[in-house]
Amino acid sequence: MSMSASPITRRVEDDVPRYNDEVAVGEDLEFQRKWWKFENAVWVFFGIIIVCDVLGVFGRGWLAKAQATTPDRAVVLSYERMERAFTPSILDLEISQNAIRDGKVTVFVSGSVVKDLGAARISPQPLTSTIGNDGYTYVFPATTSPATIQIALSPPSAGLRHFRVQVAGSEAIEASVFVFP
Amino acid sequence: MVSIVYAVCGYFFLLLTVRVLKRRAGSGISMLDFVLIFLIGGVIILGTMAQDRSMTNAVCIVITVGFLHRTVAWAKSKSPRVGALVDGVPLVLVDRGQSRKEVMDHMRITDLDVDIATRAARVPSRDQVEYAVLERNGSISVIPKK
Incomplete structure (x- = not known):
């Protein structure tokens, strides 16, 4: 009976940045702050799209x-x-x-x-x-x-x-x- | 061919829209989420099919979306930055017993949401919470004081 090959393994490493040197959270607040700005910009853009649609910029409306x-x-x-x-x-x-x-x-x-x-x-x-x-x-x-x-x-x-x-x-x-x- | 292009556009547009919606505390699917899922899903499929209701078209679109999903999942596993863009990053809501107002306000998380997570973690009260973390899937992990 042949032995099956053992699976490849690697050592578990705690590479997640710790918050307050205590909890391994991996928070990236700088990234998140940029993302909040991006989110706001996307919603402003979405709002403009809705207004344009109502006015008929994309057809089926007054401007069209x-x-x-x-x-x-x-x-x-x-x-x-x-x-x-x-x-x-x-x-x-x-x-x-x-x-x-x-x-x-x-x-x-x-x-x-x-x-x-x-x-x-x-x-x-x-x-x-x-x-x-x-x-x-x-x-x-x-x-x-x-x-x-x-x-x-x-x-x-x-x-x-x-x-x-x-x-x-x-x-x-x-x-x-x-x-x- | 056009359907494939529409499917790619639809996938990434949907990904962006879902991503810019705030993570809902609790992570489970509520009635409100069902409205989003059915309505957005139904609307996007009409545009993606491009008047071609054949089985061939449906199969090609399903395969395309499958490939896209697999590619995004692969990119997430290779790059933490892509993972952060697609799923977001965990955020600390309660730091050594103090609520972080900036994070909670931006993420539309209320004290009530933290209270619910506190009870779910079998911690009797808020003043025994050392840390609360909003996870990428919207759940709140609570770490009690020692």
Whole structure:
């Protein structure tokens, strides 16, 4: 019968600093004082994050709301300049009477609205949708203004995103959106 | 891939948040602690999964968190400084029968907490306590006068 090897051992040493030369506590009050300062700084930082969130710095709030208008004010685009990944939001396109021609509105949106901003639904349903020119061209039936087209977004990934929207007969609106992870 | 990054961020963010919460005297889990555990745990998992509810993703995240935990535990065993950062350091609350106000105020420890620890250590009264030490896990060790 073979003897099993004995486990490796080492001498037990009392290397914990003693408090008042009596109790082996290992207190490090200098470190702890620095940590208390760090803790306070972290809570101030956390407080700032909460305030920023309430204001909408990270999206879904007052500061996140943005509007862009064509010079002739034919089209008003309302969107959120700060979005969150996988979080739904609405992009509104308000069309004035000038942009309605023959009972129709033709809208071009760049491909990034679908690919980067995750356009999931467009309301109302367009009469036709055509691909080309690195985007999509939709034709909507329209009567009189105010008329609003809504595009539901849900960005699939984080980062700075650019997009372009153009209503036939008006200038293009270009905008950027930052998507938080 | 994104889930792994989220899991790493989530782990260290959670570690920081839990670490900057004060050590609760008594070290046991109270009802209040359950609220924190369930709420924070539930919230962080939603962000970490990143819309991918597959078993593959769940397994990868669990393995990642396991690796991180093992790495932090290894770093703690190798470096006392890392141990102090992750778990904190023991602090003397009562020094030769005198309460240390600075430490007790900063750690939100009351005389009542020390009294409870005194009784738990089978020491009849506070005036027989030589030292009381707030341990890294939140428990209070009491050393009676000789």
